[in-house]
Amino acid sequence: MLRPGGVLGFTTIHEYNPGFTPDLRSAFHSVGAPYPNPFPQQTHNQGRWYDLNWVRENLLQHGLEDVKVDVTSHTSTVDDAATFVSRFGQIIEYIRNAFWKDETRRKFEDKDRLKESLIQHLDEKYKGEGWKLTWTMIIASGRKKSA
16 A cells, blocks of 8 residues: 555566576577577466566556656676575476476486586586676656645
């Protein structure tokens, strides 16, 4: 509940966010596992929070004033391949459960072995060193009309 004159601000992932996708895609392909293309930036069907114009219109339709919606990118550092696979373990599970057929799940039934294979690929790709991930985000804000 926002008071009159109160400000709402949030960030959400942009539809063209690279993030973990390039590295997970190459790691999955290296072991012969499918990767969703495109990878959905939103895992529910409640609006289009990845779409800059939709976010703007939605805030305006809900009666906010001084609506500002912009896109920005930033980078984060990954120390090594094991850290990457650990950090995105839930995404790996989501892909297994939401996008793979039963046959593929059975092929990669040993989750630890799958993760070890992904780590090996990323270690080779980045020569055992860390790397940067680029994230593209929507930054939005608006003020509730005063009474």
